[in-house]
Amino acid sequence: MAVKEISSTRNQNSTHQHQEQEGCDPCKSFGQKCSHLVKKQRAKFYILRRCIAMLLCHHERSEH
Template sequence: MAVNEISKTRIHQNNTTRQQQEGCDPCKSFGQKCSHLVKKQRAKFYILRRCIAMLLCYHERADH
């Protein structure tokens, strides 16, 4: 019985760790989930905007 309980505990810990790594938390409210998604999307747009600006600046320098 003790070995079975230990393996159940390890499985639960592995699942909890996997959820934390994926950023998925079933206990969050709808508002918190939306806020998290908005922040992620804003960060992606920021990175994309910076990459485009860098490519445009590189193109301008290459012409000189």
């Protein structure tokens, strides 16, 4: 029985990971999908902004 439970848990985990890779759950509403995408884009822009700021600060310090 333990083997069946472990294999079913693995199948559920792989299904969940597959859904995460696809993007959003198919049962979410349009507004939830949009807000999820906006949050992802906002996080990407935050990381990009931080990287640019670090590069500029490093460049300014190396000149002096």
